[in-house]
Amino acid sequence: MITFADTWMPFIYLYVVGGLFFLSGMIIVKKAKAVNFEKKRHRYWWNISIFGYFYFMAIHAIFIIAALYF
Amino acid sequence: MEVHHSLGSSTDWIVMVVYFIVIMGFGSYFSKYNRTTTDFFFGGRRFAWWLIAMSIVATGVGSHSFIKYSAKGFEAGFSSTMTYMNDWFFVPFFIFGWLPIIVYTKIRSIPEYFEKRFSPSTRFLATILLLLYMIGYVGIGFLTMGKAILPLLPPEFTIFGIHFEITLMGLIVVIALIVGVYITYGGQTAVIFTDLIQGFVLIFAGMLVFFLGIDYIGGFGLFWELLPTTWKLPLANFNNPPGFNFVGIFWQDGIAGSVGFLFMNMGLVMRFMATKSVDEGRKAATFNILFMLPLSAIVVGNAGWIGKAISTINPSIVPPDTNPDNIFVVVANVISHPGVFGFVMAALTAALMSTVDTLLNATAAVYINDVHRPAKKWLARKVKSIKEEDKQELFAARIATALFTIMGVLAVIPFSAFPTVYEAHGYFHSTLTPPLVVAIFLGVFWKKFTNAAVIATFVVGVALMVLGMYYPRPLIEVFAHGTAYDPAHPYTYIGALYNLFVCVFVGVITALTRKQQVSLVKKIKSNPNHKSIVSGITFLSGAFFVMIIFNVASLPILMILSILMLIFVVISANYYSKYSEETHTEGLTVWGLAKAKEMFKGSKVNETDGEVIKVNWKLVNSSEDLMCFSQNDMKKMSANPGDLVYISDARKILGGLKSVHSTFGKPHNEDGIVYITQEQIDQGQFVAGKILTAEKEM
Numbered sequence: 039m040i041t042f043a044d045t046w047m048p049f050i051y052l053y054v055v056g057g058l059f060f061l062s063g064m065i066i067v068k069k070a071k072a073v074n075f076e077k078k079r080h081r082y083w084w085n086i087s088i089f090g091y092f093y094f095m096a097i098h099a100i101f102i103i104a105a106l107y108f
Numbered sequence: 109m110e111v112h113h114s115l116g117s118s119t120d121w122i123v124m125v126v127y128f129i130v131i132m133g134f135g136s137y138f139s140k141y142n143r144t145t146t147d148f149f150f151g152g153r154r155f156a157w158w159l160i161a162m163s164i165v166a167t168g169v170g171s172h173s174f175i176k177y178s179a180k181g182f183e184a185g186f187s188s189t190m191t192y193m194n195d196w197f198f199v200p201f202f203i204f205g206w207l208p209i210i211v212y213t214k215i216r217s218i219p220e221y222f223e224k225r226f227s228p229s230t231r232f233l234a235t236i237l238l239l240l241y242m243i244g245y246v247g248i249g250f251l252t253m254g255k256a257i258l259p260l261l262p263p264e265f266t267i268f269g270i271h272f273e274i275t276l277m278g279l280i281v282v283i284a285l286i287v288g289v290y291i292t293y294g295g296q297t298a299v300i301f302t303d304l305i306q307g308f309v310l311i312f313a314g315m316l317v318f319f320l321g322i323d324y325i326g327g328f329g330l331f332w333e334l335l336p337t338t339w340k341l342p343l344a345n346f347n348n349p350p351g352f353n354f355v356g357i358f359w360q361d362g363i364a365g366s367v368g369f370l371f372m373n374m375g376l377v378m379r380f381m382a383t384k385s386v387d388e389g390r391k392a393a394t395f396n397i398l399f400m401l402p403l404s405a406i407v408v409g410n411a412g413w414i415g416k417a418i419s420t421i422n423p424s425i426v427p428p429d430t431n432p433d434n435i436f437v438v439v440a441n442v443i444s445h446p447g448v449f450g451f452v453m454a455a456l457t458a459a460l461m462s463t464v465d466t467l468l469n470a471t472a473a474v475y476i477n478d479v480h481r482p483a484k485k486w487l488a489r490k491v492k493s494i495k496e497e498d499k500q501e502l503f504a505a506r507i508a509t510a511l512f513t514i515m516g517v518l519a520v521i522p523f524s525a526f527p528t529v530y531e532a533h534g535y536f537h538s539t540l541t542p543p544l545v546v547a548i549f550l551g552v553f554w555k556k557f558t559n560a561a562v563i564a565t566f567v568v569g570v571a572l573m574v575l576g577m578y579y580p581r582p583l584i585e586v587f588a589h590g591t592a593y594d595p596a597h598p599y600t601y602i603g604a605l606y607n608l609f610v611c612v613f614v615g616v617i618t619a620l621t622r623k624q625q626v627s628l629v630k631k632i633k634s635n636p637n638h639k640s641i642v643s644g645i646t647f648l649s650g651a652f653f654v655m656i657i658f659n660v661a662s663l664p665i666l667m668i669l670s671i672l673m674l675i676f677v678v679i680s681a682n683y684y685s686k687y688s689e690e691t692h693t694e695g696l697t698v699w700g701l702a703k704a705k706e707m708f709k710g711s712k713v714n715e716t717d718g719e720v721i722k723v724n725w726k727l728v729n730s731s732e733d734l735m736c737f738s739q740n741d742m743k744k745m746s747a748n749p750g751d752l753v754y755i756s757d758a759r760k761i762l763g764g765l766k767s768v769h770s771t772f773g774k775p776h777n778e779d780g781i782v783y784i785t786q787e788q789i790d791q792g793q794f795v796a797g798k799i800l801t802a803e804k805e806m
Contacts, residue, residue: 040337041345048343048354056197056362063200066553070698072204077715083203083390090196090398097402098193098342101186105340108332 045102053095060091115259115441120450127454128286131302153382154756155300157391159763160383162307163300164392165400166462167375169310172252173408174456176530178439179432181412184352185339188412192405193342194362195370195397202370203390205552205698210377211386212704213696218372218548219478225551225696226559227685228482233566234544235478241540242374242471243512247519248536249464252529254280254520256456259437280520287464288513300382301765303466306458311400313455314407317436320443321414325421334417350594351531356601360538364604368541371548374470375463384754384764385805411436418442433528468509468516475508476501531600538604539577543569546611550619555693560625560681561618567649568674569611571656575666576606578659618678629682642683649676705806711750713806718746720803722758725794728783734773736783737802745804747772752805755782757798768792769805 064087067073074080181188215221218238223231254276264273272278325331332340344354369376370393383389415435419426430438440452480501526532547565550557576583580598584606591602599606618625632638652673656666695704705713721744723737735753737745747753749772756767768791776783782802784794794800 043346043348044338044341047346048358051346051355052194052343052358052362055358056194059197059363060200063198063205067200067204067698070205070553070701072208072698072701079387083394086394087200087203090199090394093398094193094196101340101342105186105337105342 040106045106049098049102052098053091057091064088115437115449117446117449119446120260120453123447123450124454124457127451127458131305131458134302134305153769154384154764154767155382155388156760156763157383157388157395159300159304160379160388160392161395161400163303164376164379164396165404166303166307166310166459167379167466168369168396168401168463169307169314169404169408169459172248172460172463172529172533173404174310174314174411174436174459175252175256175433176528176533177405177409178412178415178436179528180352180530181409182415182430182432182435183412184344185335185413185416186342186409187344187352187354188409189402189405190343190354190357191361191365192401192408194358195366195401197362198366198370199394199397201549201553203393206371206548207380207389207393208386208701209552209696209698209704210381211383211389212701212708214708216381217474217477218374218377218544219474221696222547222551222562225692226562227687227692229681229685230559230562230566231478231482233563234547235474237540237544237566238372238374238474239471241372241544242467242474243515243519244523244536244540245373246464246467246471246512246516247523248529248533249460249467250280250284250516251276251520251523251532253283253457253460253464255433255529256437256453256460257283259434260453276524277520280517284513284517287461287468288510300379303462306455306462310455310459311403311407313452314404314410316448317440317443317452318406318410318414320448321410321417321439324443325414325417331414331417334420335413339413339416347589347591350592350597350600353591353601355589356591356599356604359608360534360601360604364541364545364608365537367545367549368537371552372541372544374474375466378470378473379466384756384767384769411439414443415439432530464516468512471512472505472509475512476505480504480508531597534600535597538601538607539573542573542604542607542611546608546615550612550615551697553698554619555689555697555699556622557615557619558622558689559685559687559692560622560678561615563681563685564618564674564677565611565615567653567677568614568670569607571653571670571673572610572614573607574657574659575663575670576603576610579663582663614674618674621678625678625682629679632679632683638683642680645676646680646684649673649680652676709752709806714746714748714751714804715806716746718804719744720801721745722799723755723780723782723802725782725784725789725800726778727789728785730785731787732773732785733770733788735770735788735802736773736776738777738779738781739775740779741782741802742772742775745802747804749774753802754805755784755792755800755802757792757794758801759798766793766795772804 073084075084177188177191210221213221213224215224219231219234222234258274258276258279261274261279264271266272322328322331325334344352344357347353347355380389380392383392412432412435415426415430415438418439419428419430425442426438436456437453441449444452523532523536526535543566546569547562551562580603581593584599584603585593587605587609588599588602591599593599632641635641652669655661655669656673659666661669694700695707702713721741723741728736735755737747742748751772752769753772754767754769756764768788770788773783782800
């Protein structure tokens with residue numbers, strides 16, 4: 039039988055705990071001024087970083103839904 | 109378990125041999141670009157992002173992945189992709205923190221960073237840990253290669269009347285000889301260029317197996333129908349079974365492994381050191397993680413999924429009890445025609461070779477930088493000239509590569525005792541990476557992390573990790589997230605969380621009590637017998653460490669010894685090493701990147717954006733490392749004399765192979781012409797008549 043521990047629980051854990059690491063990284067580099075928002079290139083990499091997080095989240099969510107319902 | 113032998117035909121062997129001759133010939137051609145040790149190890153810091161990205165694919169994917177993830181795919185399904193899909197969390201730390209630091213501090217190895225950031229004794233400890241890690245990685249690579257090739261060979265053969273029995277270890281020795289000779293000769297440029305081809309080939313071969321497999325089964329619809337739902341889930345069950353569960357893999361691979369791979373894998377770090385700029389490194393890293401890793405996850409794991417589907421339809425072709433480590437080879441053989449199987453196998457072994465050659469090259473780099481050079485300095489050996497010294501080091505690097513190849517073979521012995529490569533690699537990763545990972549991470553992102561803290565992390569952290577191995581139930585169980593206790597392999601993966609925790613705990617607690625430590629050491633120094641006291645304390649901490657390693661007492665006593673050892677190590681570290689938060693963090697943490705940039709350039713940074721221009725070159729007779737452009741061209745590049753310039757052959761397909769870094773000299777009046785010296789032409793290997801592109805770096 040497929041349980042919550044098989045499907046969404048690992049997903050939630052992955053993006054909450056992993057997300058905390060990701061968020062702390064973004065906060066540290068911003069506070070340390072390692073990202074200079076006046077520079078176009080830096081703004082580009084900042085946006086790519088955020089996109090990447092949701093991109094992987096979407097891939098995992100789509101695969102879980104596909105496995106369960108298709 | 110079903111054991112396979114003599115798979116494939118003579119056509120497959122011909123394809124494999126031809127492939128290897130072509131690849132080795134290709135790599136050898138690029139050995140002519142090794143003029144110095146910088147070229148040998150770092151490829152001259154010149155390459156474009158796409159070349160480095162493909163090289164990272166070949167190195168990363170080749171790392172035993174085909175065997176390991178196909179095995180897990182066969183056992184558990186699509187969740188074998190987990191490891192490839194959880195690196196992104198550390199990308200901000202890497203592209204904005206560690207990457208600029210490794211470029212701007214001009215370090216040649218990770219232990220060198222430890223010396224700059226902390227102290228020479230920290231560098232010494234980091235070198236030991238890093239070499240152990242890398243030799244172990246080479247061992248895993250050899251073991252995987254042996255397991256991949258063994259099913260192709262007969263169990264025994266006779267040649268010229270001599271009978272040979274083919275054993276895993278015997279095969280590994282032969283493989284090591286081939287790889288050792290190749291890497292000893294070629295160097296980093298050879299590795300990067302062979303990786304470029306192999307990166308493409310292995311992605312193609314992996315996808316070929318997938319499409320041939322789907323075709324063999326009868327289409328994607330049937331394949332999807334054949335697999336049970338639990339097999340189609342991209343993440344494993346949260347904490348069950350103990351041999352493969354989500355939470356264990358998350359902490360081992362997603363956290364310890366990802367940080368380990370991005371931050372302390374010298375092979376990978378050297379790839380980024382070979383990029384022409386920080387921005388090119390960022391492009392390589394993000395492209396690799398965003399696009400190549402999801403693709404690679406399919407490439408490396410699909411043989412296992414196909415194998416599972418075939419074993420459901422026809423168990424006589426792929427028996428369900430097939431040894432998981434053999435499944436890639438078995439499936440590739442079943443679904444391919446003669447010749448195609450040889451090509452797939454050549455790609456697999458080439459991929460493994462990419463990983464091993466990268467690691468061997470990186471290990472030799474660490475040896476030269478962190479053992480050979482400091483030892484020479486210590487022995488006060490005099491060398492006649494820089495050229496002679498470089499020649500000497502290049503020779504020493506080649507000898508070191510050969511020696512590390514032998515040590516890698518020896519490392520196979522303990523790893524071969526594990527049931528599969530996945531388990532061997534899991535155990536290895538969760539035990540050797542945490543101290544270095546924690547030390548690098550806290551060192552880069554936390555200014556308050558001190559020299560005493562990093563030494564405590566290395567020594568006391570390791571001791572507590574060893575205690576975890578001896579007493580998994582009382583120590584690791586609390587971190588286990590409900591994972592069942594397996595007496596044969598207790599907490600194989602989730603052990604990484606315990607290991608990370610103890611290393612972070614020791615590091616943080618030591619860093620936060622710096623004031624108290626300094627006043628304690630002051631008090632000790634005021635005692636007339638301070639030298640004897642600290643010598644005694646240092647000796648005792650060593651004795652406690654040995655007692656813990658050999659588990660000579662009960663857990664409570666060993667825990668008390670660990671606490672005492674922590675106090676003693678911290679006192680010794682503060683007493684013997686001079687550490688200043690100002691000088692040891694300036695330009696060496698993410699909090700001082702602007703300073704790091706200035707230190708890299710040697711003067712104030714010119715941040716104005718300029719154009720990339722095309723120029724012809726003219727030879728001038730000068731011994732200075734300067735390049736002179738016209739006033740108008742410098743205006744276009746927004747450059748001033750003293751700024752840094754990167755000049756490259758304009759043919760983009762070369763990916764920066766013919767290029768050189770220099771400094772802008774005084775301008776002249778000939779537009780479209782750059783004055784360069786013979787040394788710069790030799791370094792860049794520029795061809796007469798070919799146009800160059802030039803751009804201001806900073």
